[in-house]
Amino acid sequence: MDGKARCDECQRNQDTIMSAKCPGKRDPDCSQFIQAPPGSSDFKEPAQEGKGLKADNGKQGWFALPLEILQPLADVMSAGEKKYGIFNCLESFEDPDRRFWDANMRHAVACQKDPLAIDEETGCYHEACRAFSSLMRIYHCRKEQ
16 A cells, blocks of 8 residues: 555555545545535535535536426426326326327427417417427336336
8 A cells, every 4th residue: 555545435445446536535535535626516515614514426416407497397297287187297108208209299390480389278388398298208218218
């Protein structure tokens, strides 16, 4: 060993880590630790006296998603809840890939010339209905894997 301080994780993995960074990015005192730049999802604020630590490195970040842009999508979800019940869209469907693709295309035709066209059945933007159909298509295809 090179005599430098290493965190428990690096100590356990010393055979495979020669000059790599601290694999868990957990211990700033580890000689292998490389601090991620501020603003990156792996950045960890240094501990300050009287302040807690939050171990959220590598976890899904949501702060950069402005919720106001999701309002039209929430309207579609609410319309679906009224018609089918809450979270019905998450239930299994026969051939969801084709069905959500078809729904997406029907809404695409309806809003091709006007992105603010309203779906008469739901009162929602056709473009938001398309976004919903695309998300449901992804959701169900991932669920079937």
